[in-house]
Structure formats: structure tokens, C-alpha cells
Amino acid sequence: MDRSELVDLLTPEGFRLLDSLPPWDAQADVVRLVSGLRAQGHPAGLVASVLSQSRLRAKAESKFGEFASRMLFTDAGLEQATRLSVAALHAGRYSAAGISRVADLGCGIGGDALAMAALELEVTAADTDEVTAAIASYNLAPFTSATVVNARAEEVDLADVDGVYLDPARRTAGHSETERLTKASDYSPSLDFAFGLGERMPTGVKLGPGFDRSLIPAQAEAQWVSVDGQLVEMGLWFGALARPGIRRSALLLGRAGTAELSADADSPDAEVRGLGEYLYEPDGAVIRARLIGDLARELDAGMLSEGIAYLTSDAAHATPFATAFRVLEVLPTDEKKLKAALRERGIGTLEIKKRGIDVDPAQLRKRLQLKGTASATIVLARQSGKHVTLLVERV
Template structure:
């Protein structure tokens, strides 16, 4: 979004037009909609801006629910924003630690700041990008104890904020290239803005939370931090580092799984040791990504009375099935041939035309394999390509 587009959008006519639009319908005739709005006398730039926002609001409903109807976004800002359900848990940490004024440095479109302000905490949010800071200001307008600055994180004077000094810090360092549309992911932590050195320096002075990608290099995690990996409905979304009063005593690794049944957590004082490798049982378990990243597979295995299927591979096996929010359980129907031609014949003999392929520890692309198999049939199935006790296996399975 360009500055000129933002100015049009934030005009009384722009906001009135945006709010008057029906709910976005991806199947609607956009050309016709544009023509009708132009016929009503609306400028081309304004029409483009409001239709873009209507589309983003519909997309944002998955992260922000009903709040999305009254918020403004950029494509990049929405992609990088924290889901409101997760942001509420972040905010709860600050409230639970007795923090009164949070400085949200690198606030983006304001997702975390909204959750903090909703708990009646004062929040000063800052973003280096002018358009993004303006959108955050709009999104935080309903909260009188929230303030937004157009400033780099390093430039914010934490002792001279409206409402008094900050006593807690939240940072979401930019991990993508600058821009409001399609941006690229930054793979090197030294390229983040603000830098990790800056973030970890603040953590030495304040209760601090730092949001990072779930694949963040574990060797860079400070020893004093609580590291929590979060998955939402099976999707691994973030790794949060918590310092000072925001870190829970005795916990340095945790896996938080959020699903339609609620919130579930595995927590430990450190990485857990894997259990021994065992014989393939009647069931295999695929741990949630948060459990894998937090290296708490061993603790999960012990809770399920399960064994590792093979060294270094995140599949567990057992002879009994137990319900758990931390893993998906599959019943092993039978072993199939590992040879591709024989596998194709075996699947064809069973009338399988739709195939889900799961794999770990095997160097193969599931989409390419599925294409080569050229299956036809009315049945659907799931196979697991992995190793059991170090040997390649192909397992026909079904979800429990």
C-alpha cells in the first residue's frame, strides 16, 4: 500500500465506502463491482484501495475473527501478524507478571498491541514503516490507553513515553524484506530488524517477550529464556522467547498446542531424552510440530508408553492407541512394498486413487511420487514412508 492510497482510504469517504461494501465474495465479478463503484463517482484509486481492504478483511477473519471487520491491513502486515488467540496468551503473560506499560517495538498492524490493550494494560506501539504505523494507530484507536509511534525500535525512549516509562517489552523483529505486498523471508538472524542483540539486550533490563519463527536456530536461544513453540490447528506458527518475570520458573522448553478443544501444553526444564527404539507396533504416532521443535518427543513417548520407530525420526510406535492433543495417531493396516513398481501394483489392487503420502527420514518428494504412481480408483488411503529400526518401510495406515 502506497502513502497516497492510504490517504484516500483514511478519508471519511474512503472509510464510509469500505464499511458500506458487502462481505467479500471471491467468486463475485470484481470487474463489475469496480465499474459500479466508478459509475457512482468514486475515484479509481479509492475504489482499488477499498476493494483491496475488503479482500484483506475477509482473509483476516481467520486470525482476528469479528475484529477483522473494523481493522485495516497490508498484505505483508496481515501475513506477519500474530493470531488474536495467540496474542491473547502473550498479553496474559504481561498481565500475570504485573507489568503495567508494555512497549511493543515493531508492532506491525497491531495484533499483539490490541490484545495487550484489551487487558487494560497501557501499550506504546512503534513501527519503523509509516504506512504500517498509521494502520496500527487506526486499529488501536478504540483503546484510549494505547499509543502508536512512527519510529524504529532502537529510537524509542522507553523512559519518556506517554503514560510513564515502560516496564515490559514485546518485540516481533521483522523477518521478511521491507514492503507491504509480497515480501521474502530473511533466513539469517543477523538481518532481522531490530537485531537480536538489541532484543536480548533489552531482555537484560526488562521483562521481555520476543516472537520468532518456529525454525529459529536453537543454538542462539539464551540459556535464561523460556522457549515456547506454538501450533494452531496443526500449523506451527511461532517460537516465543520469554525473559525475566515473563518466563515461568523451572520451564525452559514448552510446546503449546491450540485446537478446537482448547489449549494443551507440554513443558519441561529442558530438552527431553528420546526413548528407546522399539518394534513396529499396531499404531504409530506423528507428534505435533510444536512437540518436535521443542524436543519433547521423549516426554510425549513416555506418556503414551510408546517407543521411537527409528533413531532420529519423529515417529513413535505402540501397541495401544491413546488420545492425545500432542500427536496424530494412525493404525497400521499393513506393510506395503518399498519398491515403486510393486507399491503401484499393491495400491492399484486395492482400488486406491486418492493417496495421502506422509514421510520422514526418506529423501523423496510426495507430490512427485504421487504423480509417478498414476493411481486410478475410487478409494482413498494414507501411506507413511519412513524407517523402522533403521530400515525403509512403507506403511498403509488409517487415522484413529
């Protein structure tokens, strides 16, 4: 979306047309829909804009729920926006720390600022892109405590705020078809700027879950967040926003509720042990937070192999921090023998999980030429350093 498209959309005619559209249907005949709207006399540019917004609102429901139907988005803005459930936890940190005035630097379409404003925090939301800032202004319009400015993070006056939140741009500039930046030195604003703020005032920094751990400042609390099993972000918290005694945290959000595993440092891995009756696959947040050892001790489990994020034990223990599997059989590692073993069992649908093994599951599945009506899960990993293939079932 460029500036002219946004100007056309932000008109009474634009909003009437957008609100008149039926729910977005990805299978609908878009050409026919466009032709119908054009026949009603609507300009081509406006038709394109409202259909794009209708598509994005439908896509945004997974992040913003029912609020998505009253918001505006860009493709890139939605891709990078914080899920509302996670943004609410961010906002809660500021409120719990007694911080009432926050600068959201690099606010994007305003997801985090929206959650802060909903808790009646005073928010100054800034974005360097003019279109994105305008969309954030629209999304935050219902909140009198929120102000949006079109400015670079480094230019925002912080004299009247108690804390700062930053979501540095980790993709190339633009509103669609952006590319991920592979070097932390290319983030905007820079990490030096963000971490510098953390040294002098309460600061939160949202980063990707694969962020280089060697760059994490010693004084920060690092929290990896997983939503319904999907690892979505790593947050760094400084000053009053960092909880005493916690430097590593794995936070899991899901339909069953919220669960957290935390420690004052990386936990040492558990000892490697022989294969037990049960196998555990830790959640990605636990793995990234390097709290596998603590989880293993909670489960009375050991490592399947050194450096491999699978745990094994002789008993099943319920935990939100890992998926548990019952080990049914140890299958051959040789591909031809594995193929024969799966055919003997009539397995035609196969889930392949792997760690520490250089294999493409999709290509392996094709080579196995599966036949049969049964479905199964196999785990390709290392046991005490040696390749092992396990037939398992979820507990």
C-alpha cells in the same frame, strides 16, 4: 499501499465506501465491480484501496475473527500479524507477571498491542514504517491506553515501561510481495538488541518456529505454538515473563481447547523399538521443542527409528500432542510393487506422509497412477534405519 492511498482511505468518503461494499467474494467479477464504483464517481485510487481492504478483511477473519471487519491491513502486515488467540496469551503473560506498561516494538498492524490494550495494559506501540504505524493507530484507536509512535525500536524511550515485546521484522521491507529473511543477523531490530533488553527487563520476542535453536539464550523460556495443527511461532520469554522451571514448551491451541507439554530442558529421545500396532505423529510444536521423548514416555511408546519423529506402541492412547494411526499393513518399498499393491486394493485417492525419506509425495503419487474408489494413507519412513512403507488409518 502507499502513503497517498492511505490518505485517500482515511477520509469520511473512504470509510463510507468501504462500509458500503458487500462481503468480499473471491469469485466475483472484480472488473465489473470496479466499473460500477467508478461510474458512481469514485476516484480510481480510492476504489482500488477500498477493494484491497475488503479483500484483506475477509482474509483476516481467520486470525482476528469478527474484529477483522473493523480493522485496516496491509498484505505484509496481515501476513506477519499474530493471531488474536495467540496474542491474547502473550498479553496474559504480561498481566500475570504484574507488568502494566508495555512497549510493543515493531508492532506491525497492532495485533499484539490490541490484545494487551484489551487487558487494560498501557501500551506504547512503535513501528518504523509510516503507513504501518498509521494503520496500527487506526486499529488501536478504540483503546485509550494505547499510543502509537512512528519510530525505530531502538529509538523508543523505555524509561516509563515495565516490559517490552518485540516482533523483529523477518521479511524484506514493504507492504506487499515481501521476501523472508533467511539470516537472523538481518532481522530488524537485531537479535543483539532484543536479547540485550531481555537481560535487563521482562521481554518477549516473537520469532519463526524454525529459528536456529543454537541461538536461544540459556536464560529464556522457549515456547513453540501450534494452532489447529499449524506451527505458527516460537516465542522467547525473559525475566518475570519466563516461568520458573520451564525452558521448553509446546503449546497447542485448537477447537478442542488448549494443551501444553513443557520441561526444564530438551528431553532425551526414547529408545528405538519394533513396529507396534499404532503409529504416532507428534505435533510440530512438540518436535521443534524437542519434547518427543517425554511424549513417548507418556504414551508408553518408542521411536520408530533414531532421529525420525514417529513413535510406535502396542496400544492406542488418546493425546492432543500427536495424531494416532493404526498400522494396517507393511507394503513393499519398491515403487513398482507398491503401485501393484495399491491397485490390488482399489486405492484411487492416496495421502502420503513421510519423514526421513527423500521423495516428493506429489511426484510419487503421479508415478503410482492410482486407480480405484478407495482412499488410504501411507507413511514413508525409516524403521530401525531401514526404509519402510506403512498402510495406516487414523484412529
